[in-house]
Amino acid sequence: MPPDDLREALDAWSSPAARPELRAELRERFLSAAGGETAEASLAAVEAELATLPEPVARRDFERRLRREFLAAAAPPLRRWTPRVLQIAALAAAAVLLLALIPRILGPWSLTPSSWNAVAFDAASDLVVAGRPVAHLDDATLVDSFEQGDCQLSVDGGLLCVVHPERGVMLEFPAGSEISLPARSSEEPGLIEVELASGGLRVSTTETFRGRILVHTPDGSFELEGELLGVDVAASGTCLCVEEGAARFASVDGAEPQRVGRASTFFVERGVGARFLDGVHHASELSDFASRRDLYL
């Protein structure tokens, strides 16, 4: 193309017009970029407005009251011994409660183990002590009877059981027992003496038992050495059953005393004589008695 023609053509070419949308967008971006500082300044202006707000002020009485409460509540916690004291107190309370409940469960002796205590099974109200009905087996009169002696007991029904845990001895009288307790001898405080006119007596002792147990029957006297044995008086005579331990029998006619060892039965037939029987009679009664004994000794 000749130079003149080219010049003419260029002169005839005009710049195309931009789209109005593009023009507006570029204008906005140009102005924003140039005014970045302005945008930041507007946010700073907001902060300036925030600075005009007064600081909230609390009521002084509220501040003072809360201060007192805070300092009081923030006092150092109680020392460690305090919980321990509480623990000890709780344990003591539990122990007292347990001691209070044990007699209801096991019997009244638990509270006073150093003396005779009565343990009832079945009908206690049928007991007669010195001709007088005893309403409760832990009645002081009953306990005194075994402590002091010199009284009579009648077990019309049920069962009478007395125990002396400290001495390690337990006595049980079944229904139908007629008993006299002689006055206690001051010369032999360890002596337990029972006159059994009828009915029965079961005895159990522990290794700690020190003393003698004398049982007088219409057919003779028995000195029980322990540990688990029973004497039954019937119309035909008296029977001694020894499950554990030993006893000695002295007849009323003055014959030579007989020794009765463990796992044996010795029968004194009234008007006939004494003899050993095979096996242990009244074994089931002794077994039941032993199970009750295990609760107390």
Place this chain on the structure above:
Amino acid sequence: MEARPDDATAPTPTPAGKRPAAGESADSFPAHLRSALRDREAGALATFYDAYFDRLYGYVRRLVGEQHLAEDLTQEIFMHVIERLGSYDPSRALRPWVFTIATNKVRDHWRSRSHQRNRGEVSLELDETGGWARADTPRPDQELAGAERSARIERAIQELPESMRLTLILRYYKQLSFAEIGEIVERNEAAVRKRYSRALEELRQRLSDLGGEAGA
């Protein structure tokens, strides 16, 4: 713009016209006092209370607006501080720990049923100390231009989303660093910075009709 706390590590200037709270610009509890506080020593406890009462009350009041509610929450916060003292690690700064407790307490309130129920209702409480009551109807004294302007700003802050409101107040009025705020609201520092800017932008828009600098 002397009020803007740009640098998280440097002490920030007190906003113009704002009464500075005691020790607000820095954590005034040195290590030995923090240990004593953890051990509930009486002197440290009193120092702590005196240093933080205004800060915490002001923080809560700005967040919830109402005076009596702010008092109740402030009391709960201090009692909670007592409960938590045993678990406080004196090797760590006290201020984020305290404001975390305060923030959680306010959040608990916001999540409470009573707050949800009352939300949106106009408080009838009138503020006897001036300002910071959510009174939609200006009191006579607020009809003065300055007071009305303050009331508008207060309302605008109250109308911010709760997360923005927390960030704004912790940053601007309590001058906590972005890192500290992040620790409290469980966000990273960048997110907190962004949230703060958004809060300011939100306020700018809400206050655009005020004219003057904020509406510029």
